[in-house]
Amino acid sequence: MSEVTTGPTTLHPSKVWPLVDNLWCRDLISPGRNAVSSEREVGTEGKLLLLAKEDGFLDGVDVHNRKKVFQFKCPSAVNCCTFLSEYEAVAGTEDGSLWILDVRSPSCPVGVFRRSSSPILSLSALGDRAFIASTGGGSCFCWSAELLNRGRRGEVTSWELIGPDCEPIYSICRSSNTVYSACRDANIRKYVFRQSELSS
16 A cells, blocks of 8 residues: 655555445535646545544545545554445554444444454455454454444454464455455465355
8 A cells, every 4th residue: 555645644545435426425525626726636526535644543535625524533543444335434553443433423433343452454345344454463354344233242253364473464455256465474365265255
């Protein structure tokens, strides 16, 4: 993931999420600018960008208007973030916590989950409000935010990937039914699943 450095804070940008057709977007994101500032700027209207910041903030930025829409403070550095659904995002922090937020009301998290004190280094959405997280302690696990709604807080890990031996897993991504992980041991691991094992 590319990093953008601005002053004392290093930003880890997440993907830009299209919010054009959502009703809540009209209230959350301000009306469009009258003039496009650059001829290279195309399709930025109604887009929300998540920024994971080392100063402990998770920011939501209206891409078109270049204005901060919300800011959520975590107790430690935010290393990564991704969207789980239209409205929900997850952020992984240096203290090993996973913060689930509803971007329509980000002042209070939907849930907080901490599996260990190893920092969360990478997140990849799986669909159906599920994601894979990789840690500095060498673990990669799948977790679903759907479990928060069912009140089953003790049953949070549905499966775990094996291979690294206590080496940090810096990045994880998914393509169709394949998951890739990049570890400090200089190996890129490929895990192939049956389609029924992964969310869409």
